[in-house]
Amino acid sequence: MLWRALLSRLGISLVTLWVVSVLIFIGTNLLPGDVAQIILGQMATPESTAALRAKLGLDKPPYLQYVVWLQNVAMGDLGISKAGLGAGLGTPIVEILEPRIFNTLRLTGLVTVIVIPISLFLGLIAAMHPGTRLDRAVTFSTLSLISVPDFLVATMLVLIFAVFLGWFPAIVYLRGDETGWVLIKTLAMPILTLVIVASSQIIRMTRATVLNVMSSPYIEMAILKGVPRKRIILRHALFNAVGPIVNVIALNLAWLVGGVVVVEQIFSYPGLAKLMVEGVLMRDLPLVQACAMIFCVTYIVLIFIADMATILSNPRLRHPK
């Protein structure tokens, strides 16, 4: 039963991935302008354009282009970026991606490490004392934070911490060899922004889910058994709230990888989202496709993991009759 559930989720993920690849291919090919012409820029002539089109395989019918592209992607070959292509060199996208992925993962990782304990703690505290001042403070502040645009949060934080207080640098400027405290300090502003935005959602979801579980009969039973509040939350409620919480964490992680354009833009952080925006601006189709694939794969993998966690946390599936 467990394996069946896992396999069916895996199947669904793979199908979704395939649909995603088709959508991305169609979507990016909608971008205006002939790629070849864009690469050649204002110097394009009919002959050179045709030659480049042939070189890039753009003279083939779209479905063939798709098949070739999918094959290459599956083999880990994400194509050649327009960057430097004119000189006959080109840059393999993998090379461009590598440092960006590293940066994105580093930021996401640091944010996650901070966000998860904080949000779980605050969410649980709020759920443990519903209706109290603490709960209302948490509820109201998270509600407010998810209601304001993230660029405002980011800008206010910069003004306070970087410009007025001067504690942290206003933008991320990485030398590449930072470690430990220096690294944290350098990344402080984006981390702070993302922590605030992401944790608000997780706190709310944790609180809501735990409260929802708290209204179930087995929690009432635990109360009537004289189980202390702390144990009720941590042992009885949390276990059953794992599914939704893991899910919202997964969604937030996916957002951290691909959805933080505004934040990366404001802090000039060389992450993946910013790379994709730059790719769109340059009409660098292979680059846009590669980034989009990475985001979608991340999303699908994270959701798959969350589903796994949900399935595994369900004793019915873990311990069949």
Add this chain to the structure above:
Amino acid sequence: MSDTPTPQNTNSAIQFDELPDAPPKRKIKLSLLGKIGVVVLIFWAIVVAIGPMIAPYHEADILDEELFIVPGSDEMYPDTDFQPPSKIVLLGSDYLGRDTLSRILFGARTTIGISFIATTLAYLLGVLLGIAAAVGSKRLDMILSRLNDALLSIPSIMFALVMIAALGSTIPLLILLTGIIYATSVFRIARSLGQEVMVSDFVEAARVRGEGLWWIITREILPNIAMPLATDFGLRFVWVILFISALSFLGLGVQPPMSDWGSMVKENLPGLIYGSVAPIMPALAIATLTISVNMIVDDISAHTGGKLAKRMIA
């Protein structure tokens, strides 16, 4: 002799009437925060209706320098941009020397209007397809669900970015894109609500009666999922406002000189370092609107037992 008075035993019926099944459902009563939310919401609704009429200036008007001349001063060309609130400009002026208040009043129609239409579109699409998936064949459900999953997996800002880069920035496209992007989450909710209602006894009763699909959808299912969907509409509306603001922030919003709140924040950000209120005011407008909608939704979903919250991520 119990739940109805029958002729034989009217006397005892009075004494031992059938006890009510459950206390009558509590009517939704808003908390103080919820009430504040409603007041703010009504305020913005009025602004949408009559904002441009009560605005002191037109949204495109760049105020003349003469307006700002302080009597007695020999400064002939006083600054007009990023002016603090005064009698001339109640909420200050923006980076070009336009009246912030007027632009917020005009912008309410743009921002709320676009978001509202986009959310409505998302609902039309999402509910239609979601219910189709819920009541339709397994194969249809599979196709729609996978397509939906795929769309969901693409970061929405990226999706919008590529499409706007591809097709140009126009209001109809903005609405269509936002509608499609948010239809994905509406789809999931409508589908799960639809599936829930679909297996309920009263739908089964209608099926046993021989009712057609259309009747079942419109008379049995829709009325029963209307309330949770309406609540969710509020939340979705907030996200759409934030999303469109983010797009505006990235420069993909409406055409100048039309004002929308998101672009207003962006274009006036340079004033922030001078302590200008120009970027703060539209941000506050967004925040008051979104927070108030969220407060109302929060209140309502507190009464529906957090079911909603569970679906939000489902």
Add this chain to the structure above:
Amino acid sequence: MKEVKTFQQMYRDGHVSRREFLAAMGALGVTAATAGSLLTSASALAGTPTRGGSVIFASNLHGPDDTLDPLLGTSTIDYTRSNASRNGLIQIWDDMSLNAELAEEWSVNSNATEYTFKIRKGVTFHDGSELTAEDVVWSMERHLGEDSPSSIKSFFTNVTEWKAVDKYTVKLSLSSPDADMPYKLTQPQAKIVKANATDWLTAGSGPYLVDSFQAGVKSTHSRNPNYWRDTGQWLDGIEITAITDMNARLNALLAGSVDMITSISPKQIQKIEESGNNVLSVPAGLYGGICCLKNTAPGENDDLVQGLRYIQDRERIVRKFLKGHGTLGNDHPINVSYGADHCHELPQIPYDPEKAKYHLNKSGYSEAELFVAPVTGIIEDVCLLMQANLKKIGFNLKLKKVPSDGYWGAVWMKEPLNVVSWNMRPTANSMMGIQFGPNGNWNDTFWNSDRMGELLKDSLAETDAAKRHEMHCEMQKLVSTQSGIIIPYHTNVLDAHNPKVQGFSNVPLGQFGGNQWMEHIWKNA
């Protein structure tokens, strides 16, 4: 002589260029010789150079298409890197004069069709090999041919061949006369790199080595210990990056995260100065403008264009949008920064809504659509002001905002009314020629005038200063009355830096003094 003093102060503050200063002095009747003695070098005013330290330079734009190949350069960050690590044959100095760089000296034949360059001996690339004529020929030949990826290959369409006469002599043959060729060779794309280069990191001979390079992220540079000349090279190291968001860029400077930021907005100047940082404002010929295509409606209607000229509130634009860091535009590109070629006799077109109304009424149009993209600083604001002012006189100008990406391919030179931005060219001739000449690559208002062609050709050959000035005046008058270009303003090159960093020049051809600051700036400890 109050005016002289004022100008002196303006020059020191960087509000006027040397050229402008000299021109202004001329206008005031001060002779050139006297003017020269009034002028003190910017560096001398700033203080004494010190060795050591490093700076972080933040440009306004970068991305995965950043390149170390000079020929592909398209942005400030590419030019900056190019100047840091490579040399050209010829370079432009502070006073817009041509000076020897890798070419020790050069000569030209009488009809300007053959140039001979003497290459400096003993120059080595960063990998230690010697720079010779062969490298020059290889580097320059890459600009030739239709398939060349060079972004300035159109400059060299008249090149017949580059030839190494001996190890240190190069000969250039042209198919048609070109007196501006030396200026073209000062372009950042025309740097000399090692022949058959494969490793772009060590392919240059410039003052700073490339230690690391990540496109769209940053590059790091350290002093070239074997540099062939002594221009200071005060800094130990340079880091070059970009911050795309204008506010983020400013915040970075204010917070001390970077030392130099390019392309600041005039609105930010007050804050920068309050914060104790310095603004470098170099008057220049660069401008933003509106193109009305003359070959199609509505731009073909002279009255419409004339009406749009009168509706430009030029004074307010310079006063308010540029905060004074710019000059009034007179609907032709050649402003005072071009020195003697600028026609100061031409009357300044005023803001006159009545005349605008008259012309627009006469044109028969009551509305039009203008394509706007944020291609340069305040162009959007200018269009919004124009729109608001047109509204007052009953003309409905619709603004169609489009993204700046793809703008040059999809909108510019295609839509009837669009916006444009032009960088300053080294000479008035090259500027006029490229935009309005009969063979101009980018005749973006599709205005063709035989007289213009004649004047361009003749002025290039004219040696008499007065006559040349007269010809330029005629050209400027033609452009400002007959072409479809509307130029309301010229903006200064605006940059900002930490006050510890000093020694910037005033070359108006790029950021921080023509993008060639690295050799002679220093940072006080």
Add this chain to the structure above:
Amino acid sequence: MSILLEVDHLKISARKDDDNLTPIVKGVSFNVARGEVIALIGESGSGKTTIALAALGYTKPGLEFTGGQVRLEGEDVITMASDQLRALRGQRVAYLAQSAAATFNPALTIGEQVTESCVLHGILNQEQANERAEFLYRALELPDPDRLGKRYPHQVSGGQLQRLMAATALCGKPDLLVLDEPTTALDVTTQIEVLKAFKSVIKQEGSAAIYVTHDLSVVAQIADHIVVLYAGEVQEHGSAEQVVSHPGHDYTRRLMHAVRPPPGAGQGEETSSEHHREAPALEVKDIVAGYGKTQNGIPSITVLRDVNVSIERGHTVGVIGESGCGKSTLARVMAGLLPAAQGKVLLDGETLKPALQRRSRGELQKVQFVFQMADTALNPRQRIDHILGRPLEFYLGLKGKEKRRRIGELLQMVELPQEFAGRYPEELSGGQKQRVNLARALAASPEVLLCDEVISALDSIVGANVIELLKRLRKQTGVSFVFISHDLSTVASFADEIVVLYAGRVVEKGATDAVLSPPYHPYTRLLISSVPELRVGWLEETMQTQEAQAGIDRVVTLTDTGCPFFDRCPLAIKDTCDRETAPARQLGAGHTIECHRSEAEFVH
């Protein structure tokens, strides 16, 4: 006997949103002595559970104490601080909830949950607690006691969970047990088993108990004293013997009246034969049905096998069996909601299409389905007149005045006031909703009504009234009924014929009298003997009998071969019953028993 718990003028109210208090419990007083079982009896809304929970110093969310005291050994639990309460709960007073399936945390092992309370209170350490739990498992006759603690709640059956609930409560040796309808959700055969276990353990442990129920017959078996509650007030209070045999109060008598006599011969009602015709009104032949993919006519989860039932015109056929036996599935096959994998459904002798989508409107009209839960079967967003009007419009094409008139008639038929037409379902009580549910089915003027457990969700008095209504309607309309229920007494009092289902097979069928009198199928006998009788001492008597052994609760398994009842049957013949399909023995007119044993061997 010393007094353990004193409930003294207890008042509990519900706080509404507008801060008004609605009294729920209106000054209730009673005492519980040590070692004594007090039953709180009443219908839903009487406040019995609320009072019981007060013994733990607990109120459900939204309720609050507004007066009186609940003294445990002289100490008022209402005013206790939360620490004291925590110490009290689980240690001195333990609670057993109605639905063990919901009150066990699905994520934790049974062992942890059983021992949690006493370990937390420091009564025992984990090891001792485990031992104690194991001891209790044995005492409660739970299978596999050594390993039970390591299993999860979903891995054991409902009846076992209910007993595990008792183990949880008893683990800390509390002074007082509060049992809240602990057997209501169980099948009769399981209920008797659990009751038995409770009773003996309570006796062994010597603890006092408050037993909350609506079922007088259950109370009679277990309680020493009975407190009868109505609308938050005590109606009668006395010893079990006294209340059961000499009810003093009007309401108690009405409760007694609603209890149907135990099933037996001679209860079936005579239905007039004037509606008789040749062909049965509805007939199912050789039905095989189930869920999942069907291969070779066998669904992957087969629920019904070779089922034959025929409903004569104007007759009532009762279908009886434990949960999971396939009763509802049979009704769904008849209605066409679940197309059968094999077999035929005939209406008036005409074969119906298996799926309802393919049946004609006229065919659909003739067979109407009455759903079990009126709460969910009525669309909460439709007014009663819409609910009743739709079938009138749909089948009969009635409109306007004519429709309104007919709606009025229908309401009259089900004894509801006319003004209910304008109400929404949630404004009605459970019994009223069930009447609307019936009226909707009647609106179609059907020939056959399929009633699926229509009274099992109702309180006894209300349920009894609905049965009376059904009897009247049958007389008035001559409609045939298929009456599905797990409650043999109800079926016995209403049906002409009974079909006994076990694990998807018809094990016995025939006229009501024939089925309810010997010879019995062993399973029928088990069912009959499991129905509690309303007299003190019945449980003890039944515990001695052989049948009780068969009641040992096992998961009903669907078998492909042999008799499915094999592993519970006291008369099972090894190697025969588990291998060969039981033959159908004809025992007189229409009476069939499927069993390997001969008629003579059936225990009489």
